[in-house]
Structures are given as structure tokens and as C-alpha cells.
Amino acid sequence: MHNNRSRDWSQIFLQQGMRFAILIGVFATLFFYTQCSKGFSQGRQLYLNHCANCHGADGQGLRSLYPPIAQSDYLENNYEELACIIRFGIDKTLTVNGKSYSTPMVGLDELSEIEICNIVNFISTEWHPKNSYISLKDINMIIGKCK
């Protein structure tokens, strides 16, 4: 009698545990699909694929042709503009660290908001630690208000 009862309890516990695990899985999946990660692997890979050709793998830029992304006073001061530049490109002369740059950039409209969010946060984690993490919600808001 006593043995049977304890087996019942363990079975119930297993069932509940399973349900709990599935629930955690669902929440985790939802979380990862609606949030962008704070820099690192995904943002780095996106940066290398979409930005590094011109701005360099180390964000150093190229002479007066392409402005640096790393340690850029422009990005330090106009951080919210970054998402807009990635989405819509830019065709005006910028002054970055005292140097002027006028090579136009085309917008990367193939990138989703989450991808832009990952790139922006990678750039901040890697090169602009003073800039705070920007959430996907904020990115959506910024992009909605570009120009």
C-alpha cells in the first residue's frame, strides 16, 4: 500500500516535470525569437557578413573612403541613428573623429529588425561600451521614426 502510493507520487511528479520542461521550452523559444542578443556571436557574424567588407573586420574603416565603426565619435553622439543608417543607408557628408566622409552607403533592406538589433548591440558591446543595450522594441521604434 505504502509502496504503491509512493510510486503514484513519483509518476505524478514525472508528469508534472515533463509539463514544466515543455513550458520552459516554449517560453525560451518565444524569448529568443522576440529578443535580440547582447552582441557577440550572432551580431558579430552579421557584422562580418554585411558591414566588414567596407568598414573592416576590426571596424577600422578605410582611409577617407569608409568611416571607422570602432571608437567613432559620430556613433558615440548619434547612436540612435545607427539602426536608420543600416536600414536606409546614408548619402550625406559625415564628420567622424575630425575627418569627413562622403561615400554614400546603400541601405541593407534585406536585414530584419532583429538582425539590425543584433548588429547594433554587437557594435556597442565591442566598440562603444558606454552605449547601453538597445532592445528590439526600441529598435522598432527608432526605425519607425527614421528621417
Added chain:
Amino acid sequence: MRFMPLYILVAIVLFTACTSEDTLPVLGVPTIVDGKEIPHKIRDFSFTNHNGETITNESYKDKIYVADFFFTTCPTICPTVMSQMVRIYDKYENNPDVMLLSHTLDPKRDTIAALKAYADNLEIDAPKWNLVTGDKKVIRGFAQDYMNIVVEDNEAPGGINHSGKIVLIDKDRRIRAFAEGTDPNEVDELLEDIDKLLQEYAQ
């Protein structure tokens, strides 16, 4: 399949490259005239540079030089290759024996003014480094001379698909080494090869 001959050429090149240690090999497929092997050579050329000056093979006489193909609006490999060309330019800035030659693959958009702006932005200038333009078909023919492949492709970003080889030419206009301009490690080796070639002429 269309580029099979080039693969064979590259295979020959790689094979030849392995056989010698001290002096750089002469690359490319030689032509045989009257039973004699004549090495692959860059033909006589005449282009216009970013300052509007005529640049010919005479401008590169008694110099060794590196050559590549690009266009200013190319969003993919060109900026990477150019950054490597800048490395070469910087290293030999004070050595008049080494020059550079970049050909535009898009003469329509890359006017002399556009090339001039690009050169200014790269902070480089002639006579050491010429960005040249000319007849589109003629330039594409020379791309083959320099072992580069160029294909018109509307699907490709910028409309042109091309390889980013940086090719080292000796004083007899023979190809002596090359590197993928997109690979900084290969360009490290090319820099060593340039030194080797300079050494060859110093002896």
C-alpha cells in the same frame, strides 16, 4: 565548365610555384614558337589614369608592380582588396621600384572624376599608384592577361562578378606571384614575394 582552361592554368601555376624556393617562378601558360617556350607576358597597354594622364607599359618600365581590377561602386570584394592594395602602397611608399596599377571594370560609371575622388579618398596618388580606365572590352581582355575572371552578372551586387587577385609583375612584364586580395594572409605572403623579387634585381 566554361572556366575549365583557367582552372588548368591555375593548377599549372600552383605546380610551378612548388618547384622553386629561392627565386619566384614565372607563372602563366607559355606559348611555343618554333619549338621555343615564350613565357606569358602582359601585352603593351595604354589607359587613362585618375588625373587624366595617359598611362602605358612605358610608365611601368624598369619597375615591378602589382595589378588588380575593381570598380568604385563595388560593394562586395573590392573594398577588401583595396584595403590590401593600400597595405602594399604603404609598405613601399618610399621605394620607387615598386608601383601599383588598378583597372576599373566599370568605365561607364568610373569617369576620371570618379576615379580621382576615389584616389583622394584612398589618400593615394600617381605616379606610384594609377587608377586607370579605358575601353571596357580592352580592360576585360587585360583582366585575362592578369589571370582575373570577369563576368557580367545582373544578379551580382554592382552587376559585375569578378575575382580579386592581386598579381605581381616583374620588369619583363611576366607574372611572378599572386594573392587573393580578399585574404590578408595571402597578401602577407605576396609582400614577402615582392621583397624576393626586389632582391632578385638587387643581385
